[in-house]
Amino acid sequence: xxxxxxxxxxxxxxxxxxxxxxxxxxxNSCKVSIGxxxxxxxxxxxxxxxxxxLFRAAAALGVTVDSLMSCDYRIATDEEVYLxxxxxxxxxxSYKKKxxxxxxxxxxxxxxxxxxxxxxxxHPLIGFDPDPDNPGYINVYYSSRFxxxxxxxxxxxxxxxxxxxxxxxxxxxxVSESEGSAPEEPDKRIELYLFNKRERRxxxxxxxxxxxxxxxxxxxxxxxGTVLQSLNRTALDPFAVSAIDEYMSKSSGRNP
Numbered sequence: 001x002x003x004x005x006x007x008x009x010x011x012x013x014x015x016x017x018x019x020x021x022x023x024x025x026x027x028n029s030c031k032v033s034i035g036x037x038x039x040x041x042x043x044x045x046x047x048x049x050x051x052x053x054l055f056r057a058a059a060a061l062g063v064t065v066d067s068l069m070s071c072d073y074r075i076a077t078d079e080e081v082y083l084x085x086x087x088x089x090x091x092x093x094s095y096k097k098k099x100x101x102x103x104x105x106x107x108x109x110x111x112x113x114x115x116x117x118x119x120x121x122x123h124p125l126i127g128f129d130p131d132p133d134n135p136g137y138i139n140v141y142y143s144s145r146f147x148x149x150x151x152x153x154x155x156x157x158x159x160x161x162x163x164x165x166x167x168x169x170x171x172x173x174x175v176s177e178s179e180g181s182a183p184e185e186p187d188k189r190i191e192l193y194l195f196n197k198r199e200r201r202x203x204x205x206x207x208x209x210x211x212x213x214x215x216x217x218x219x220x221x222x223x224x225g226t227v228l229q230s231l232n233r234t235a236l237d238p239f240a241v242s243a244i245d246e247y248m249s250k251s252s253g254r255n256p
Contacts, residue, residue: 004069005048009041014073015061030056048098064088066218080215087219094226101227104158124202125197145204152176159227166193173224190220
């Protein structure tokens with residue numbers, strides 16, 4: 001599409017300028033001739049090069065290909081560009097298995113009731129209140145920092161990874177059965193947080209809101225998809241391989 005083509009070229013120039021990257025150096029790193037981007041810009045009939053160029057350009061600029069094609073960096077704040085680079089790095093490292101994600105089972109405990117605070121999960125994104133209908137019990141709920149008064153949000157996918165011994169990333173997709181939302185079309189959100197374990201401090205980074213397009217929406221969806229795909233990948237440890245080999249060997253010996 002012409003719109004995506006023009007937006008992509010504009011984004012490349014804007015991001016390169018913001019990061020102090022010379023266009024000629026970018027073209028060299030993308031393995032195209034010097035002046036190629038200028039010629040693309042001047043001639044709207046020239047198509048964009050293939051995926052190799054786009055992947056190299058996105059990597060050099062610290063963004064994803066999808067965001068390079070779909071986002072409008074002309075209206076992006078410096079903070080949004082900064083966060084975009086961080087999310088893009090998370091996507092790359094997740095795909096290459098440089099960071100390991102885990103399902104966060106404690107998040108799925110909301111909303112439930114516990115007999116006391118002592119048995120409730122000690123989780124930075126879980127809150128609790130006394131149950132007015134059951135003295136001695138507490139109600140546990142997901143505590144969104146983006147919507148602190150909304151107690152109807154329910155974690156659908158909850159994932160976490162550690163960037164260091166002290167810093168944890170939380171990636172949570174949410175649904176809400178609020179009024180006006182049909183069960184088959186839940187109100188979906190994706191929230192991204194950093195958590196400092198030593199200081200018990202939660203830093204809300206970004207929230208993808210339904211019906212409110214944002215600069216990082218595409219990248220956050222890509223990150224969640226990459227994470228869930230990595231969690232679904234088959235992983236065999238030596239014990240599993242040994243047990244399977246033994247079974248297969250015995251099974252082969254029994255077959256005529």
